[in-house]
Amino acid sequence: MSDAHKKLAGRLAILAVGLAAPFLFPAYQSQMAELWLFVVFALTWDLAGGQMGYNSFGNVVFLGIGMYACVLTQVGLLYDIGIYNGARGGGSATFVFDLPHYLEGLALGLPVGALLAALAAAVLGAFVLGMRGHYFAICTLGLGVAAGEVANSWEWIGAGSGMVPPTPPQVIGDLSRFYYYFAFALAAVTFLVLGWLYRTRFGLAINAIRDDEDKAEAMGLQTTRIKVAAWVIAAVFLGVSGGILGNLKRFIDPIDTAFSGATFGVWMVLMAILGGKGTLWGPVIGAVLFEVIKEATWTYLLGWQRVALGLLIVIIVVFFPQGILGWLRERFPDRFGRRVEADLSGTAEETAR
Amino acid sequence: MTAILKVAGVSKAFGGVQANRNVSLEVEAGRIVGLIGPNGSGKTTLFSSIVGYHPIDEGSIRFEGQEISRLRVVDIARLGLIRTFQQTRIYGGMTCVENMLISSSQRDARLLDLFQARSPEREERAGDLLDFVGLYPKRKLEAGSLSFGQQKLLEFAMALMNQPKMLMLDEPTAGINPTLINGLIDRLKRANEQFGITLFVIEHNMRVIMNLAEHIYCLAHGELLADGRPEEVQNDPRVLDAYLGAH
Numbered sequence A: 001m002s003d004a005h006k007k008l009a010g011r012l013a014i015l016a017v018g019l020a021a022p023f024l025f026p027a028y029q030s031q032m033a034e035l036w037l038f039v040v041f042a043l044t045w046d047l048a049g050g051q052m053g054y055n056s057f058g059n060v061v062f063l064g065i066g067m068y069a070c071v072l073t074q075v076g077l078l079y080d081i082g083i084y085n086g087a088r089g090g091g092s093a094t095f096v097f098d099l100p101h102y103l104e105g106l107a108l109g110l111p112v113g114a115l116l117a118a119l120a121a122a123v124l125g126a127f128v129l130g131m132r133g134h135y136f137a138i139c140t141l142g143l144g145v146a147a148g149e150v151a152n153s154w155e156w157i158g159a160g161s162g163m164v165p166p167t168p169p170q171v172i173g174d175l176s177r178f179y180y181y182f183a184f185a186l187a188a189v190t191f192l193v194l195g196w197l198y199r200t201r202f203g204l205a206i207n208a209i210r211d212d213e214d215k216a217e218a219m220g221l222q223t224t225r226i227k228v229a230a231w232v233i234a235a236v237f238l239g240v241s242g243g244i245l246g247n248l249k250r251f252i253d254p255i256d257t258a259f260s261g262a263t264f265g266v267w268m269v270l271m272a273i274l275g276g277k278g279t280l281w282g283p284v285i286g287a288v289l290f291e292v293i294k295e296a297t298w299t300y301l302l303g304w305q306r307v308a309l310g311l312l313i314v315i316i317v318v319f320f321p322q323g324i325l326g327w328l329r330e331r332f333p334d335r336f337g338r339r340v341e342a343d344l345s346g347t348a349e350e351t352a353r
Numbered sequence B: 001m002t003a004i005l006k007v008a009g010v011s012k013a014f015g016g017v018q019a020n021r022n023v024s025l026e027v028e029a030g031r032i033v034g035l036i037g038p039n040g041s042g043k044t045t046l047f048s049s050i051v052g053y054h055p056i057d058e059g060s061i062r063f064e065g066q067e068i069s070r071l072r073v074v075d076i077a078r079l080g081l082i083r084t085f086q087q088t089r090i091y092g093g094m095t096c097v098e099n100m101l102i103s104s105s106q107r108d109a110r111l112l113d114l115f116q117a118r119s120p121e122r123e124e125r126a127g128d129l130l131d132f133v134g135l136y137p138k139r140k141l142e143a144g145s146l147s148f149g150q151q152k153l154l155e156f157a158m159a160l161m162n163q164p165k166m167l168m169l170d171e172p173t174a175g176i177n178p179t180l181i182n183g184l185i186d187r188l189k190r191a192n193e194q195f196g197i198t199l200f201v202i203e204h205n206m207r208v209i210m211n212l213a214e215h216i217y218c219l220a221h222g223e224l225l226a227d228g229r230p231e232e233v234q235n236d237p238r239v240l241d242a243y244l245g246a247h
Helices: A003-024 A026-049 A060-076 A081-086 A099-128 A133-153 A175-199 A201-211 A213-218 A223-249 A254-258 A261-275 A282-300 A305-319 A323-331 B043-050 B073-078 B096-101 B111-115 B120-132 B148-161 B178-194 B206-212 B230-235 B237-244
Strands: B003-014 B017-028 B032-036 B058-063 B081-083 B166-170 B198-202 B215-220 B223-228
Touching: A003 A026, A003 A175, A026 A175, A026 A223, A026 A261, A026 A282, A060 A081, A060 A099, A060 A133, A060 A223, A060 A254, A060 A261, A099 A133, A099 A223, A133 A254, A133 A261, A175 A201, A175 A223, A201 A213, A201 A223, A201 B096, A201 B111, A213 A223, A213 B073, A223 A254, A223 B111, A261 A282, A261 A305, A261 A323, A282 A305, A282 A323, B003 B043, B003 B198, B017 B043, B017 B058, B017 B198, B017 B215, B032 B043, B032 B178, B032 B206, B043 B081, B043 B166, B043 B198, B073 B081, B096 B120, B096 B148, B120 B148, B148 B166, B148 B178, B178 B198, B178 B206, B198 B206, B206 B230, B215 B230, B215 B237, B223 B230, B223 B237, B230 B237
Parallel strands: B017 B223, B032 B198, B032 B215, B081 B166, B166 B198
Antiparallel strands: B003 B017, B003 B058, B215 B223
């Protein structure tokens, strides 16, 4: 079997497992939906964090914006958002979403979320991507906290009491299964798009920025535009994932769900590093492992799960700073298309010493 | 012959240190011009001023007739004026070939042009130029794993990949194995002749610069001390004083 065939077979196997999983393990549907969203989180974080060397702790901003934008669009198409959010806790009004309207809201809401998240990335990126290293990381951390505080005090979108996404019509049936397929499709599309992106010159350009930004600039690469573009691409997918996550969770808390820097914000970094940042498969592997560990500690170490996660972070940073794939790449460079020794079969007349 | 680069009355101070004072010089298109001077005489500062790393205090810098002293680094690079660094700079986490591929000219490139797949012609050019500097057998190695001298050669090949009109080299032979220096001089000359790239070279190695350059400028204490053909500069008593420390 050729490499291309193997690759195709592998992808078809993942597709088959992904499609069948809700029927094979119906009890774990929502966790598996979350898993695919985590794959999107890790992949998009790695676009700027791993491939470009810009470690962001603020990507939850795009997640949250996508989440609110999607749900607000869904509601706003049929009802007044102020009245909808004001009615929580014992209002007399009822809000019904029938199937055509529900799907219409979703079909419009997810792209709106992507668009607004991308817009936010373009505007914020133009400012904060001028900073480098720790300054960038700290600044993005602040952005995430600030966004959460804004949402937490904005009455129109529900403020601190949060917001409830539209109740789906009965015919949709199992909501977790419904959104599982959205999450799976998004993860697949994200993976394919980023895989393509890393094969283009854009992929090389962001790697160059990671390795030496001054040099890249001196060679004529328009680094600012490239950096903003990378963040915008990450934000598009994160925005969509936000819309899915909000509807999947059935409740949006501004600080614990939408702009949750302490959970999703840190987890996406952790997943990418665990799997191996700067690789295509690393974030996927990291996300799967992380979700399994998170659910296992939640189940078997209830009360201590956060401690176990914290311990995991320490172990990864100390013993596996390059992540699983990074470690494998160092041990078996040939399998990753890299050589550690010169290839003397080349046509060079002389070899520099 | 027309001047591709015209520096007129450029001054630059860092706080109280006057790094360049009223420096004027010209580089003719298609030539190899040298810049020498004792340590701390302001050579690298002048290079950095020309390519836009810091604003100059006074004076004018023209590249192909266009004033560039107010342009940013990236815009100057896109005009076809490229510099290499004294402390070699390459993309350490990428392979040599990848270093080359991303170094191709950005002159007319827009952001959208980056979203193309890699082109076979570009790969071939990258291979040819790596062969030109003798690094072809190491093309799949991570650039960061090369020795300092090899990185210097790679940086030179990357600059050629960019197809600049003018290339400014900051000490191209420093740190290179002496047995390879002749080969490097030869390659610099060939880059000048075959690719038509104007070279402006800072060099400490007198034997190298005397062999290479057709015209040499000498800086001392931030000011232009002398200029002329290599043998003229070499025998100029003021230059000898500056190097041997008559002050």
